[in-house]
Amino acid sequence: MSEKKRIKWKLNLFDIVLLAVVLVAAVGLLAWKFAGSNQTEVDPNSGVTVPKGTYPVSYVVELEQLHEQTAGMVAVGDELYERTKKELMGTVQSVEVAQTRTLTKNELEGTFQFAEVPERYNVVMEITAQAVENPDGIVLESGLEIRAGTSVRVFGPGYYGAGYILSVERG
Secondary structure, eight states, X not given: OOOOOOOOOOOOHHHHHHHHHHHHHHHHHHHIXXXXXXXXXXXXXXXXXXXXXXXXXXXXXXXXXXXXXXXHHOOTTXXXXXXXXXXXXXXXXXXXXXXXXXXXXXXXXXEEEEEEEEEEEEEEEEEEEEEEOOTTSEEETTSOEEOTTOEEEEEETTEEEEEEEEEEEEX
């Protein structure tokens, strides 16, 4: 008969200290996650509950040279996302669709004039979102930094497009 060797685990001071540190860290993380990050306040202008330390931002985006069907899909209330990073850009508040125009040169007269591009449309939309306080610029809650003149690639429900941020307003 062979004897089986058993390793008996005995609780010692090191194990007790290690368990106490792990429990304190877990409780602290949960307290920070649930109590610290869910602080909200009521926006005095709109009366809507928003996360603490945020403010509303409104900005205008122009998507360029979309097909007619794509331009017609953009609607008020759509939530837009940045196409490559999948970050929330905000909610569409207004939409304007116009025929795409491009500057062309009339070689015979030596002048420049605007000409409409067939079957292509530009969509100008106003977007609202919540931004966090940041001294470097305007950063949306999703982490996306927005500035006038920046090129953007957006997608919404069933469509996507590329264009530029035309203007940004705080509050």
